[in-house]
Amino acid sequence: xxxxxHITLSxxxxxxxxxxxxxxxxxxxxxxELELTGTKEGxxxxxxxxxxxxxxxxxxxxxxxxxxxxxxxxxxxxEGMATSAxxxxxxxxxxxxxxxxxxGICTPGILIAAKALLEKNPDPTETEIRFWLAGNLCRCTGxxxxxxSVQAAAEEMRKG
Amino acid sequence: MDDVRYEAPESPxxxxxxxxxxxxxxxxxxxxxxxxxQIHAELIDPxxxxxxxxxxxxxxxxxxxxxxxxxxxTAGMVLMDHEGFSSTWPGVIDGVALxxxxxxxxRASVGGNVCNASPAADSTPAMIAAGAICNIVGPGxxxxxxxxxxxxxxxxxxxxDGEFIMSFSMPKRPAHSGDAYLRLTPRTEMDIAVVGAGxxxxxxxxxxCTAARVSLGAVAPTPLLVADAAAALIGTKVDDAALTKMGxxxxxxxxxxxxxxxxxxxxxxxxxxxxxxxxxxALERAREN
Numbered sequence: 001x002x003x004x005x006h007i008t009l010s011x012x013x014x015x016x017x018x019x020x021x022x023x024x025x026x027x028x029x030x031x032x033e034l035e036l037t038g039t040k041e042g043x044x045x046x047x048x049x050x051x052x053x054x055x056x057x058x059x060x061x062x063x064x065x066x067x068x069x070x071x072x073x074x075x076x077x078x079e080g081m082a083t084s085a086x087x088x089x090x091x092x093x094x095x096x097x098x099x100x101x102x103x104g105i106c107t108p109g110i111l112i113a114a115k116a117l118l119e120k121n122p123d124p125t126e127t128e129i130r131f132w133l134a135g136n137l138c139r140c141t142g143x144x145x146x147x148x149s150v151q152a153a154a155e156e157m158r159k160g
Numbered sequence: 161m162d163d164v165r166y167e168a169p170e171s172p173x174x175x176x177x178x179x180x181x182x183x184x185x186x187x188x189x190x191x192x193x194x195x196x197x198q199i200h201a202e203l204i205d206p207x208x209x210x211x212x213x214x215x216x217x218x219x220x221x222x223x224x225x226x227x228x229x230x231x232x233x234t235a236g237m238v239l240m241d242h243e244g245f246s247s248t249w250p251g252v253i254d255g256v257a258l259x260x261x262x263x264x265x266x267r268a269s270v271g272g273n274v275c276n277a278s279p280a281a282d283s284t285p286a287m288i289a290a291g292a293i294c295n296i297v298g299p300g301x302x303x304x305x306x307x308x309x310x311x312x313x314x315x316x317x318x319x320x321d322g323e324f325i326m327s328f329s330m331p332k333r334p335a336h337s338g339d340a341y342l343r344l345t346p347r348t349e350m351d352i353a354v355v356g357a358g359x360x361x362x363x364x365x366x367x368x369c370t371a372a373r374v375s376l377g378a379v380a381p382t383p384l385l386v387a388d389a390a391a392a393l394i395g396t397k398v399d400d401a402a403l404t405k406m407g408x409x410x411x412x413x414x415x416x417x418x419x420x421x422x423x424x425x426x427x428x429x430x431x432x433x434x435x436x437x438x439x440x441x442a443l444e445r446a447r448e449n
């Protein structure tokens with residue numbers, strides 16, 4: 001077995017220390033070393049977007065990032081989105097109200113990606129939402145309710 | 161996968177030494193969007209992964225007297241969000257914007273796109289058309305090479321063991337210059353080019369084309385610099401006759417394969433259409449400045 005590296009990283013504001021293999025993906029480190037299983041692994045090749053996270057603010061697929069690269073970095077995952085079970089993020093509330101999910105595997109990645117979009121563009125058009133989320137595959141919903149959930153959340157967030 | 165090591169050197173020499181020591185067993189790692197997939201699919205089994213992102217200059221964008229230099233590992237989204245660069249080189253940005261999803265562009269770099277050496281890479285023809293120069297570091301020191309000299313075949317480059325691209329230097333932009341990259345894909349998004357065309361032109365005050373570069377992707381084992389297509393535009397007003405001749409030169413340069421995205425005949429025919437349309441966009445942009 002290859003020599004494991006010691007890494008220190010921040011996930012949703014909490015400091016973590018762990019060991020990881022030199023070629024272990026960040027999604028694997030999050031799920032299997034830190035036991036933060038909210039982030040899902042779908043294709044492992046950057047096509048499906050289920051493993052979307054923020055790495056120092058950048059929206060990335062955590063299956064395409066090495067765990068060792070996360071040394072000293074700030075990670076944001078779905079576990080950090082709601083401040084509590086009673087205080088969901090507007091995107092989470094709207095996905096529940098509008099049924100923007102069925103099986104739920106793609107949902108953490110879509111919520112992370114949609115949050116990044118709304119920070120950059122608080123009033124996106126339907127086309128802009130669809131292009132932004134082109135890297136997040138969903139095999140259940142047909143996307144319509146996902147798009148409508150994002151639009152509704154954007155509207156709510158613009159009201160403040 | 162037994163002994164793989166990860167190294168993140170902080171100087172060009174250290175990165176080059178690690179790669180040289182590893183011989184063919186070293187893999188340059190930047191955004192990881194190709195390397196991680198290749199490791200996962202067991203297409204490669206590197207002895208040492210050399211992450212170049214801590215080497216100063218590999219992720220910076222700088223401008224001096226109108227000439228841009230940007231790090232080979234600069235993420236696509238960073239380039240796209242850079243107002244100065246993206247307004248100066250909209251054609252390069254056309255190519256970068258077509259690389260994968262937002263998530264992939266959050267990591268994928270132009271250096272990686274060039275060095276992964278796919279015939280269908282989207283930013284490579286745009287960079288070739290732009291006349292971009294690679295700043296290469298290796299055991300023998302530094303050297304430069306035009307982007308069109310890097311890719312030698314699918315997955316193969318002219319870089320020697322120990323060499324890697326640190327950054328790209330873009331030429332200073334004369335007035336009335338414009339570039340564009342356009343590709344044909346079966347789908348509108350998240351697909352691989354059937355044909356890609358990068359065109360870069362400069363006009364004089366009267367609108368006559370004084371300089372042009374045309375590059376095609378996905379129609380040969382490597383991205384092509386098509387001198388005949390550029391020659392068809394130079395000295396003209398880039399009118400219908402010149403554009404037709406330019407399109408014919410694009411088709412003539414093709415040496416494609418047939419695959420699930422398009423046949424050889426389809427690629428040859430559409431290269432003329434995509435080449436011409438890219439030239440029309442480049443022309444419009446050149447007239448705007």
